Amino acid sequence: MDTLIRGGTVVTAAGQRRADLRLVGERIAEIGAGLAANGGERVVDAGGLLLLPGGVDGHTHLDMPIAPDCATSDDFYTGHRAAAFGGTTTHVDFANQQRGQSLRETLTAWQRRAAGKAVIDYGFHLTIVDPTEAVMAEMAELPRWGVSSIKLFLAYKARGMMLDNEQFFRLCRRAAELGLLPLVHAETGEIVDLLEREAIAVGRVEPRWHATVHPALAEAEATQRAIALARMAGSALYVVHVTCRGALAAIAAAKAEGAVLYGESCPQYLFFTEDDLARPEFEGAKFVCSPPLRSEADQAVLWQALANGTLDAFSTDHAPFRFHDQKARGRERFDMIPNGVPAIEHRLTLLWHFGVNQQRFSPERFVALTATNPARLLGLAPRKGALQPGADGDVLLWDPNATWAISAATHEMAVDYDLWEGVAGRGKPHAVWRRGALLLEGGQWFGEAGRGRYLQRKTATQNGNG
Numbered sequence: 001m002d003t004l005i006r007g008g009t010v011v012t013a014a015g016q017r018r019a020d021l022r023l024v025g026e027r028i029a030e031i032g033a034g035l036a037a038n039g040g041e042r043v044v045d046a047g048g049l050l051l052l053p054g055g056v057d058g059h060t061h062l063d064m065p066i067a068p069d070c071a072t073s074d075d076f077y078t079g080h081r082a083a084a085f086g087g088t089t090t091h092v093d094f095a096n097q098q099r100g101q102s103l104r105e106t107l108t109a110w111q112r113r114a115a116g117k118a119v120i121d122y123g124f125h126l127t128i129v130d131p132t133e134a135v136m137a138e139m140a141e142l143p144r145w146g147v148s149s150i151k152l153f154l155a156y157k158a159r160g161m162m163l164d165n166e167q168f169f170r171l172c173r174r175a176a177e178l179g180l181l182p183l184v185h186a187e188t189g190e191i192v193d194l195l196e197r198e199a200i201a202v203g204r205v206e207p208r209w210h211a212t213v214h215p216a217l218a219e220a221e222a223t224q225r226a227i228a229l230a231r232m233a234g235s236a237l238y239v240v241h242v243t244c245r246g247a248l249a250a251i252a253a254a255k256a257e258g259a260v261l262y263g264e265s266c267p268q269y270l271f272f273t274e275d276d277l278a279r280p281e282f283e284g285a286k287f288v289c290s291p292p293l294r295s296e297a298d299q300a301v302l303w304q305a306l307a308n309g310t311l312d313a314f315s316t317d318h319a320p321f322r323f324h325d326q327k328a329r330g331r332e333r334f335d336m337i338p339n340g341v342p343a344i345e346h347r348l349t350l351l352w353h354f355g356v357n358q359q360r361f362s363p364e365r366f367v368a369l370t371a372t373n374p375a376r377l378l379g380l381a382p383r384k385g386a387l388q389p390g391a392d393g394d395v396l397l398w399d400p401n402a403t404w405a406i407s408a409a410t411h412e413m414a415v416d417y418d419l420w421e422g423v424a425g426r427g428k429p430h431a432v433w434r435r436g437a438l439l440l441e442g443g444q445w446f447g448e449a450g451r452g453r454y455l456q457r458k459t460a461t462q463n464g465n466g
């Protein structure tokens with residue numbers, strides 16, 4: 001059914017205005033003052049409410065296996081439902097190559113995970129851990145498959161995922177030829193792995209040691225190196241989950257020199273510190289993610305970077321593992337704790353309350369960070385991330401006065417704890433449309449498994465920016 005949303009305030013990355021918005025089929029048909037009802041459509045009164053573009057989460061891990069008997073606890077249905085409750089209507093997940101696997105096999109395996117379950121729209125970054133000559137050649141196919149970005153690790157040497165400098169450089173150079181955007185997980189893999197082995201060997205096995213063996217300087221070093229290697233290769237670069245002052249300084253300096261460079265951070269790094277890893281009764285395991293949580297000083301600089309443009313996007317790195325039986329795998333030693341935290345549901349509400357309500361930045365900046373920038377950088381514009389005629393009808397009817405309080409007892413994510421347990425705020429989606437279809441209204445769920453769609457993302461070359 002078509003929908004006319006009347007009397008709200010439309011917020012984009014560029015500004016705000018009072019306007020009506022008409023959804024016809026899967027698209028936004030028009031935005032303007034005093035749009036007339038045609039008859040036949042549903043008319044929604046948006047008085048006192050805001051219209052925002054559906055959120056785009058550029059960094060998630062749904063149904064991601066880390067061992068034969070352990071995968072992230074949200075699949076492509078529960079994770080999508082939780083995302084939609086929080087106002088996210090699009091995400092880009094990761095298709096992770098196994099050693100010896102072709103890129104085609106990799107992408108197909110991950111598309112199967114989403115098939116029949118998806119509610120919101122999705123794409124995949126292709127994680128390349130084994131860049132053989134055959135894989136380098138096969139990369140030419142990625143644009144045709146709708147994959148505009150690759151993920152590269154400078155971390156996780158012991159797990160066989162780390163690339164050396166030559167591999168990283170050659171992959172960036174190949175990405176530049178093809179208009180692909182490389183994403184990097186930047187930590188000095190050799191040193192982190194060494195420090196981890198040494199800590200375990202002397203009995204430092206509690207969760208808090210996870211932070212100690214992942215020093216902020218390792219992230220700063222690898223960020224700086226990744227930027228330099230990408231620039232030598234003539235490539236753009238997107239640094240995922242930036243957590244610390246040293247990495248931000250490297251990004252800011254290279255941006256000032258004109259590097260084509262982007263950065264994201266995630267909610268966990270704004271709210272928690274390494275002290276949370278020392279919570280008693282193994283509770284610290286709930287906070288184990290890589291890079292680890294840092295300091296309050298780092299949090300302050302991250303907020304500034306989100307506001308001033310050093311960072312471009314706000315994603316989640318959503319990688320939920322249940323406390324009672326999954327995080328518990330590392331009860332005897334921290335390196336066995338599955339890395340990752342649940343956040344997909346809370347990205348927009350936390351950033352609105354603690355960013356916009358607390359006057360750290362404007363609603364327009366909020367839209368840029370949560371939707372417009374990730375859509376543009378990840379090849380989804382102009383379909384996603386903006387409210388404009390012709391774009392997909394991904395619309396949030398946002399109630400800036402609605403209050404919320406977070407609890408694992410009431411959240412939608414399929415995980416038995418919540419990092420933000422007891423945190424309360426104001427501003428959340430009252431209704432959510434994905435491609436013109438109502439997913440959620442007043443807390444009631446209308447989404448259906450299998451209606452989310454795989455997105456053909458466009459490379460910089462296909463967008464004409466190449």
Ligand SMILES: [Zn+2]
Pocket residue numbers: 059060061317
């Ligand atoms: Zn991740």
